[in-house]
Amino acid sequence: MLAVLLGFTVLGLVELGLRASGRWADPPVPAQVRGWSNGARLVQGQDRPSLEPTSIDGQPGWRTSRDLVQQRFMHDLSWTTQPEPGRLRVFTFGGSTTYGVPIEAHPEDTFPGRMVVWLARSGTQAEVINLGGASFGSDQVLFLATAVADQHPDAMVVYSGNNEFFQYDLALYRRNQAYPIGRAVFQNLYLFRALDALLGPDPAVLSLDQAVDRQRQVVARIMALTLSKPNALPTADPDGRWHRHDPHHAAVVARFGQNLRDLAEVASSAGSRLLIVDVPANLQQTPWLSLHNPAASAWTRKRVEGLLEKSAADRGSRDLPAAEQAAREAVRADPVFAESWHALGLALQDQGEVDKAELALSNALELDMDPGRPVAALGQAVRALTSTGLAERVDLSPLVQAPDAGPFGQRLFHDSCHLTRAAYDKVGHLLADQLRQGSDPTAR
Numbered sequence: 405m406l407a408v409l410l411g412f413t414v415l416g417l418v419e420l421g422l423r424a425s426g427r428w429a430d431p432p433v434p435a436q437v438r439g440w441s442n443g444a445r446l447v448q449g450q451d452r453p454s455l456e457p458t459s460i461d462g463q464p465g466w467r468t469s470r471d472l473v474q475q476r477f478m479h480d481l482s483w484t485t486q487p488e489p490g491r492l493r494v495f496t497f498g499g500s501t502t503y504g505v506p507i508e509a510h511p512e513d514t515f516p517g518r519m520v521v522w523l524a525r526s527g528t529q530a531e532v533i534n535l536g537g538a539s540f541g542s543d544q545v546l547f548l549a550t551a552v553a554d555q556h557p558d559a560m561v562v563y564s565g566n567n568e569f570f571q572y573d574l575a576l577y578r579r580n581q582a583y584p585i586g587r588a589v590f591q592n593l594y595l596f597r598a599l600d601a602l603l604g605p606d607p608a609v610l611s612l613d614q615a616v617d618r619q620r621q622v623v624a625r626i627m628a629l630t631l632s633k634p635n636a637l638p639t640a641d642p643d644g645r646w647h648r649h650d651p652h653h654a655a656v657v658a659r660f661g662q663n664l665r666d667l668a669e670v671a672s673s674a675g676s677r678l679l680i681v682d683v684p685a686n687l688q689q690t691p692w693l694s695l696h697n698p699a700a701s702a703w704t705r706k707r708v709e710g711l712l713e714k715s716a717a718d719r720g721s722r723d724l725p726a727a728e729q730a731a732r733e734a735v736r737a738d739p740v741f742a743e744s745w746h747a748l749g750l751a752l753q754d755q756g757e758v759d760k761a762e763l764a765l766s767n768a769l770e771l772d773m774d775p776g777r778p779v780a781a782l783g784q785a786v787r788a789l790t791s792t793g794l795a796e797r798v799d800l801s802p803l804v805q806a807p808d809a810g811p812f813g814q815r816l817f818h819d820s821c822h823l824t825r826a827a828y829d830k831v832g833h834l835l836a837d838q839l840r841q842g843s844d845p846t847a848r
Contacts, residue, residue, distance in 0.1 A: 492530035498563035502536025518832025541571035542663035553674040661785040668794035678795040687765035688814040694742040727751040742772035
């Protein structure tokens with residue numbers, strides 16, 4: 405008994421020592437990271453990027469967090485606190501498109517990298533620091549922009565919107581995770597954390613494919629929880645199109661809008677221009693995630709899947725009227741299933757019915773709960789802010805509508821939201837042109 409008491413005393417002293425050291429403490433939650441109205445909130449770790457002070461050739465500087473770099477969520481970058489005189493200093497923020505997926509291994513070919521080239525060709529020497537990160541949303545953008553506001557930015561460029569609903573789903577998923585009370589107690593012990601770090605296996609470095617896979621799993625689980633509720637069932641809008649109304653959709657859009665307004669304040673206090681890209685949606689790609697109407701029978705779901713297989717086969721054999729007919733039957737059988745509308749849009753497009761195809765593909769976009777796509781409401785939030793003059797809108801519609809972009813800009817996209825190498829160059833060129841207008845780095 406005495407030995408047991410002595411053991412607990414020793415463990416208690418070790419716990420107190422570890423707490424005093426603060427080595428395994430939870431980092432403080434910054435004021436910029438807020439919760440949603442239903443209580444879901446971002447948590448520490450990879451949801452909150454960080455920067456670290458460093459020294460560069462004897463000058464004070466900053467670098468991206470080593471933990472995030474090792475997990476391949478940000479580029480390994482460092483820069484001096486004071487910019488070089490006569491050079492334009494630009495910070496870029498956003499998700500994986502800003503990061504440069506799928507060409508992130510070649511930072512010079514991402515749109516921030518191409519901005520440097522295009523600015524130089526027009527006679528403007530620039531330093532573009534890319535703080536985009538895989539899966540980052542406007543919360544992370546705001547956090548990072550606030551962190552670099554005193555580092556003399558001439559401009560801040562934001563390409564965000566793709567991950568807003570993913571970030572919300574992730575936060576809601578974590579809020580709903582239930583742990584046994586005993587495990588919850590152990591998780592709060594610094595001794596448990598220290599042993600877990602020292603004795604546990606080294607965490608494997610996630611590839612981007614694995615990271616996307618994990619995102620899909622998280623979203624699929626939270627969808628299974630939310631879409632079975634009555635207030636998430638589909639309803640028809642005044643135009644007769646069907647939508648799945650997430651009861652928290654408005655909260656996510658409102659949060660995005662508030663983050664944009666806060667970004668404008670940060671940029672203004674830093675004396676920096678703020679450019680916000682109105683992110684385009686890719687109507688061509690097959691939705692990542694799509695659910696049947698929860699009220700549909702197993703027989704109906706099986707019939708819809710069969711019709712979609714037939715439509716795809718008919719498109720492959722170029723029997724386009726048959727492909728359209730099969731897709732229309734699938735839409736009638738389950739009008740809230742995004743894949744049905746997507747198949748109909750493709751069949752109509754192949755027949756040259758561009759306007760009807762765009763309506764069908766837009767409907768698929770609205771119904772698909774894929775968090776990787778920005779929705780119209782996020783674009784409206786961007787335009788609402790930029791119309792006030794507090795920020796500049798970067799309009800990509802000329803690129804999407806250009807003849808060489810293909811129907812709906814399909815040739816610009818590598819997948820559902822990331823750009824091709826050529827499209828990254830076009831976006832970099834467009835941003836460089838907009839930055840060059842009215843910028844005078846010698847005025848610093």
